[in-house]
Amino acid sequence: xxxxEKIIPESYAILEELYMIMVVNPKLVIKINGNICCNPNTSVxxxxxxxxLKIFTFLKDRGIQVNRLAYHGFGSGNPIYPIPEKNETExxxxxxxxxxxxxx
Numbered sequence: 001x002x003x004x005e006k007i008i009p010e011s012y013a014i015l016e017e018l019y020m021i022m023v024v025n026p027k028l029v030i031k032i033n034g035n036i037c038c039n040p041n042t043s044v045x046x047x048x049x050x051x052x053l054k055i056f057t058f059l060k061d062r063g064i065q066v067n068r069l070a071y072h073g074f075g076s077g078n079p080i081y082p083i084p085e086k087n088e089t090e091x092x093x094x095x096x097x098x099x100x101x102x103x104x
Contacts, residue, residue, distance in 0.1 A: 005050040007058070015058055018099065022064050029103035032056055032071040035078055037085060037094035042077035049073025051097050070102070 007015065022028055034052030036044075052071035060066055076083055081090035 003047065005047065005054045007054060015055065019059060019062050019064065022059060022068065025104070027104065028101065029068045030070070031100040031102050032069065033078070033098040033100060034071070034073040035094060035096050035098070036076050037079070037091040038083065039076045040083050042075050045073040045075035045077075047073070048075050055097055055099075 022030070032052040032055045034048035034050070034055075036048045036051075049071075050073070052073050056066075056069050056071045059069055076094065079085075079094045080096075081094055083094070085091045085094060
């Protein structure tokens, strides 16, 4: 969702799957990386930070220990497609949250 940290409805199934993976693998440690699109100023990170925090909170509120979770907002500093994006498909790809496995 543009300019928002709200979780879109179609992402809830993926988040529930991530939660179950964390439950079944109690030693798994992840880092949640938030990203934004459309802004050439890479120092603007508030929205990407809030997006990552939203996923962190989703997992924490379901009982995943915080020492298994980390999060970071990259702003537009880690795009898949160069900014400015050419179309909405590229903007959606740049506007994302990634999960990095830190420890298995």
